[in-house]
Amino acid sequence: MEIPKNYNPSEAEAKWYPYWMNNGYFRSVPDEREPYTIVIPPPNVTGVLHMGHMLNNTIQDVMIRRARMLGKNACWVPGTDHASIATEAKVVAMLKEKGIKKSDLTREEFLKYAFEWKEKYGGIILEQLKKLGASCDWDRTRFTMEDDLSEAVIDVFIDLFKKGYIYRGTRMVNWDPAGLTAVSDEEVIHKEVQSKLCYVRYVLVDADEAYDNNDAAARQRKFDNNEFITIATVRPETILGDTAICVHPEDPRYKHLKGKFAVIPMANRKVPVIFDDYITMEFGTGCLKVTPAHDINDYNLGVKHHLEVIDTINPDGTMSAAAGFYIGEDRFIVRKKIVKDLDALGHVVKIEDYTNKVGYSERTDAVIEPKLSMQWFVKMQEFSKPALDAVMDGEVKLIPDKFVNTYRHWMENVHDWCISRQLWWGQRIPAWYDNKGNVAVCKTAEEAIAMIKDKNPSVTVTDIRQDEDVLDTWFSSWLWPISVFDGFKDPNNKDINYYYPTNDLVTAPEILFFWVARMIMAGYEYRGKRPFENVYLTGIVRDKQGRKMSKSLGNSPDPLDLISKYGADGVRVGMLLSSPAGNDLLFDEGLCEQGRNFWNKLWNAFRLVKGWEVSSSIEQPTANIASIEWFQHRLYAATAEINDHYEKYRMSDALMSTYKLIWDDFCAWYLELIKPAYQQPIDAKTFEATVNFFEKIVSIVHPFMPFVSEEIWHLLRERKQGEDLIVGKWPVHAAADKSLLDDFTIASGIIAEVRNFRQSKGVSPKEQVELHYSISGQASALDRFSGAIIKLANLSKLEKITEKPTGAFPFVVNQFECFIPLSESIDKEAEKERLTKELEYSIGFLKSVESKLSNERFVNNAKPDVVAAEQKKKADAESKIKSIQEALASL
RNA sequence: GGGAGCAUAGCUCAGCUGGUUCAGAGCAUCUGCCUUACAAGCAGAGGGUCACAGGUUCGAAUCCUGUUGCUCCCA
Numbered sequence: 001m002e003i004p005k006n007y008n009p010s011e012a013e014a015k016w017y018p019y020w021m022n023n024g025y026f027r028s029v030p031d032e033r034e035p036y037t038i039v040i041p042p043p044n045v046t047g048v049l050h051m052g053h054m055l056n057n058t059i060q061d062v063m064i065r066r067a068r069m070l071g072k073n074a075c076w077v078p079g080t081d082h083a084s085i086a087t088e089a090k091v092v093a094m095l096k097e098k099g100i101k102k103s104d105l106t107r108e109e110f111l112k113y114a115f116e117w118k119e120k121y122g123g124i125i126l127e128q129l130k131k132l133g134a135s136c137d138w139d140r141t142r143f144t145m146e147d148d149l150s151e152a153v154i155d156v157f158i159d160l161f162k163k164g165y166i167y168r169g170t171r172m173v174n175w176d177p178a179g180l181t182a183v184s185d186e187e188v189i190h191k192e193v194q195s196k197l198c199y200v201r202y203v204l205v206d207a208d209e210a211y212d213n214n215d216a217a218a219r220q221r222k223f224d225n226n227e228f229i230t231i232a233t234v235r236p237e238t239i240l241g242d243t244a245i246c247v248h249p250e251d252p253r254y255k256h257l258k259g260k261f262a263v264i265p266m267a268n269r270k271v272p273v274i275f276d277d278y279i280t281m282e283f284g285t286g287c288l289k290v291t292p293a294h295d296i297n298d299y300n301l302g303v304k305h306h307l308e309v310i311d312t313i314n315p316d317g318t319m320s321a322a323a324g325f326y327i328g329e330d331r332f333i334v335r336k337k338i339v340k341d342l343d344a345l346g347h348v349v350k351i352e353d354y355t356n357k358v359g360y361s362e363r364t365d366a367v368i369e370p371k372l373s374m375q376w377f378v379k380m381q382e383f384s385k386p387a388l389d390a391v392m393d394g395e396v397k398l399i400p401d402k403f404v405n406t407y408r409h410w411m412e413n414v415h416d417w418c419i420s421r422q423l424w425w426g427q428r429i430p431a432w433y434d435n436k437g438n439v440a441v442c443k444t445a446e447e448a449i450a451m452i453k454d455k456n457p458s459v460t461v462t463d464i465r466q467d468e469d470v471l472d473t474w475f476s477s478w479l480w481p482i483s484v485f486d487g488f489k490d491p492n493n494k495d496i497n498y499y500y501p502t503n504d505l506v507t508a509p510e511i512l513f514f515w516v517a518r519m520i521m522a523g524y525e526y527r528g529k530r531p532f533e534n535v536y537l538t539g540i541v542r543d544k545q546g547r548k549m550s551k552s553l554g555n556s557p558d559p560l561d562l563i564s565k566y567g568a569d570g571v572r573v574g575m576l577l578s579s580p581a582g583n584d585l586l587f588d589e590g591l592c593e594q595g596r597n598f599w600n601k602l603w604n605a606f607r608l609v610k611g612w613e614v615s616s617s618i619e620q621p622t623a624n625i626a627s628i629e630w631f632q633h634r635l636y637a638a639t640a641e642i643n644d645h646y647e648k649y650r651m652s653d654a655l656m657s658t659y660k661l662i663w664d665d666f667c668a669w670y671l672e673l674i675k676p677a678y679q680q681p682i683d684a685k686t687f688e689a690t691v692n693f694f695e696k697i698v699s700i701v702h703p704f705m706p707f708v709s710e711e712i713w714h715l716l717r718e719r720k721q722g723e724d725l726i727v728g729k730w731p732v733h734a735a736a737d738k739s740l741l742d743d744f745t746i747a748s749g750i751i752a753e754v755r756n757f758r759q760s761k762g763v764s765p766k767e768q769v770e771l772h773y774s775i776s777g778q779a780s781a782l783d784r785f786s787g788a789i790i791k792l793a794n795l796s797k798l799e800k801i802t803e804k805p806t807g808a809f810p811f812v813v814n815q816f817e818c819f820i821p822l823s824e825s826i827d828k829e830a831e832k833e834r835l836t837k838e839l840e841y842s843i844g845f846l847k848s849v850e851s852k853l854s855n856e857r858f859v860n861n862a863k864p865d866v867v868a869a870e871q872k873k874k875a876d877a878e879s880k881i882k883s884i885q886e887a888l889a890s891l
Numbered sequence: 892g893g894g895a896g897c898a899u900a901g902c903u904c905a906g907c908u909g910g911u912u913c914a915g916a917g918c919a920u921c922u923g924c925c926u927u928a929c930a931a932g933c934a935g936a937g938g939g940u941c942a943c944a945g946g947u948u949c950g951a952a953u954c955c956u957g958u959u960g961c962u963c964c965c966a
Contacts, residue, residue, distance in 0.1 A: 578904065
């Protein structure tokens with residue numbers, strides 16, 4: 001069979017992915033095996049694949065594929081999230097393009113459009129995941145807004161309401177004026193911005209004093225008489241909603257203001273001067289305007305001091321009728337206008353540049369407007385307790401564990417969770433209101449009537465209306481690990497009992513609180529068990545300059561382009577080469593290139609082996625027996641090491657160990673060792689052993705590079721039906737023979753020295769040289785690996801000598817004193833210098849060891865094995881010094 | 892303002908309960924090679940005061956304190 005010179009990744013991907021699917025290898029059903037389960041963090045249904053998904057899903061697929069090879073029943077559940085705000089925003093934008101306004105549609109009409117949109121674009125991202133090689137059980141694909149999952153959401157809402165965890169109340173919420181909805185604290189991103197700090201003076205009056213701010217003369221008189229107070233604000237447009245001025249009770253500048261009132265400019269409204277130690281005296285003028293409707297701290301002050309609340313901003317961010325001025329104009333335009341107008345009236349003292357933090361909506365990037373409104377909340381204090389304990393007790397492990405502190409801090413200061421959203425796309429809140437202000441929480445209008453009846457006997461269906469709002473998306477995704485297995489619909493079904501709790505969750509630290517913490521809460525509340533055992537937190541994918549990769553910055557490569565350029569295998573390796581858990585990944589396309597080079601290397605090794613002519617008539621060289629023995633043990637050691645990395649969730653290290661096993665040990669050493677001379681056949685035994693090794697190697701690399709490994713697996717030998725690498729066995733390993741590996745290290749050290757000699761002396765690798773050595777003690781390394789050394793160092797002779805030759809190039813490896821005889825005279829001075837340097841280093845080293853050993857306190861205090869190790873170091877150093885000295889003498 | 896974390900080679904990072912020749916890996920760099928699997932390659936080499944200053948210890952990259960710089964989270 002002809003082996004193509006180049007491996008074609010896209011052909012292999014197009015071949016193997018459907019093959020795996022058609023053979024049902026991704027499919028999982030409960031059986032007697034141990035389950036290994038991951039639920040995917042559901043991406044937005046209308047989203048497209050970005051680099052963060054690539055990282056996240058590569059890690060999950062590596063874990064799933066390895067578990068499958070370990071003989072576990074691996075189940076990776078995929079799905080999508082309805083992402084209420086993001087999706088609704090997209091649908092609204094799409095309608096706008098068609099010239100349709102959301103406000104012109106009924107809820108039902110809008111949802112029809114939304115579902116059409118979802119059908120058209122939903123799930124694109126799942127198709128993209130397939131290109132990456134993700135081995136999800138696609139038959140289990142779920143969607144957070146499908147009927148069963150929505151029903152679970154509604155049931156949980158009703159249940160938590162009955163348990164008293166859900167309440168409705170007026171609170172200051174984070175209002176998104178673009179999305180026209182409240183968002184949770186977690187969905188607000190605080191950004192530093194350059195603002196103008198505007199100093200404005202308010203005229204002071206007595207309680208009963210008549211004063212008209214529109215009277216220019218009266219105003220000027222007040223200013224001239226120093227009868228005013230100056231406040232500093234970055235939000236002058238909210239001045240019209242001010243209902244008090246607050247100063248610190250201890251502030252000597254303002255003590256005389258007790259009982260005084262200030263007049264709101266333009267609005268011409270009298271508000272009290274209040275005193276509260278909340279004020280920072282050092283900030284601005286030490287004097288705060290209080291706008292309870294538009295600032296959370298002001299709101300709290302307002303509650304404490306019983307202040308009036310004047311809501312001057314409409315839901316869409318324009319000024320409301322209550323403002324009295326600029327009605328219908330946008331808050332940011334008004335911010336500029338009002339400063340101008342106030343200045344014209346003489347109220348503006350000065351304007352300074354100022355850096356402050358402003359909240360932005362995560363979904364729409366609009367500036368959040370704190371706003372009072374009636375919303376639904378989940379009481380978190382008590383409810384979150386089991387989720388805190390679970391992490392603190394290690395019942396749920398966070399990887400890396402540095403996140404535990406952050407988690408605890410958040411959970412101990414948890415706020416109630418605002419779960420209502422003023423949207424249509426999502427699960428509608430199952431609360432019903434009659435015309436008399438009664439509320440019933442239940443599934444249907446009929447039930448609501450029955451519940452309300454005793455308070456309002458005359459109530460009928462026409463009097464009842466359902467809450468207009470939908471639930472926060474996270475209120476459905478927090479049920480994900482249970483709902484994907486129908487654990488609410490059918491709490492005792494086979495799947496949920498088998499797969500739950502799941503094993504690992506792989507997600508980004510930024511949603512630790514949004515999602516992970518809440519899943520843990522729901523897990524304990526509804527299953528009495530943790531939803532997963534380990535949470536692997538990935539980093540954020542950044543570009544080389546450390547900026548987060550995002551569409552708006554345009555610094556993110558298209559993952560599918562990368563796949564077509566470097567192959568899915570190359571990209572997977574590129575993603576994992578430098579991404580320790582919890583650390584950000586500075587993505588560089590060079591990493592994918594390295595990944596591509598890796599599969600290329602593997603492919604070429606395969607071509608080499610497959611190209612050999614095999615002969616059963618030639619005897620197996622003894623050198624090959626030793627090489628096979630060495631690689632066998634090297635493989636044992638590497639497998640143990642790789643397993644250890646996996647168990648500690650060190651994905652990059654597991655990959656690097658795999659990389660080195662293949663590139664260095666297998667290709668650079670083993671294959672070179674057993675490679676027959678040009679156009680010579682290889683003996684059958686060595687060939688068989690090599691093919692066996694190759695099978696082990698592609699098994700180990702399969703989780704990282706599933707496609708090329710499956711391809712080679714099938715080309716290595718004839719395979720029967722079902723004999724596929726994806727369901728192959730993960731290599732088992734025995735204890736590695738350390739002395740054997742150590743001997744090889746010595747042998748390879750000698751080979752490297754000879755190569756070094758060639759390099760520095762300009763002796764071609766093709767030209768054979770002789771090597772003489774002497775050793776006082778055991779020479780097992782040379783007994784075992786003399787053939788290896790002769791071959792790879794290209795020696796004509798390897799001989800043990802007793803007399804030190806002169807005029808030879810000397811070097812020392814371990815206890816071996818080696819000499820390469822030279823036809824031409826060597827530069828003795830240069831050699832002396834080289835050896836003297838080495839000698840000096842060794843003597844210095846010996847000295848430090850000796851001083852340690854002669855230190856009584858060291859000998860007495862250090863652990864015995866440490867002391868023994870030092871003694872061994874001393875002996876080794878002494879013998880090495882002796883060897884070098886002899887070599888020097890021979891010059 | 893509150894909390895957490897980080898600082899080791901040009902870059903990205905390992906370095907576990909202080910003790911192996913502990914100062915490492917990969918990439919990049921430099922030198923020499925078109926050696927018939929692979930130039931997407933082979934062989935070899937150079938490169939770090941472990942941020943800074945103290946302290947504990949027989950011994951510190953590792954533990955403690957302070958300083959500086961950076962990142963993230965929360966308000």
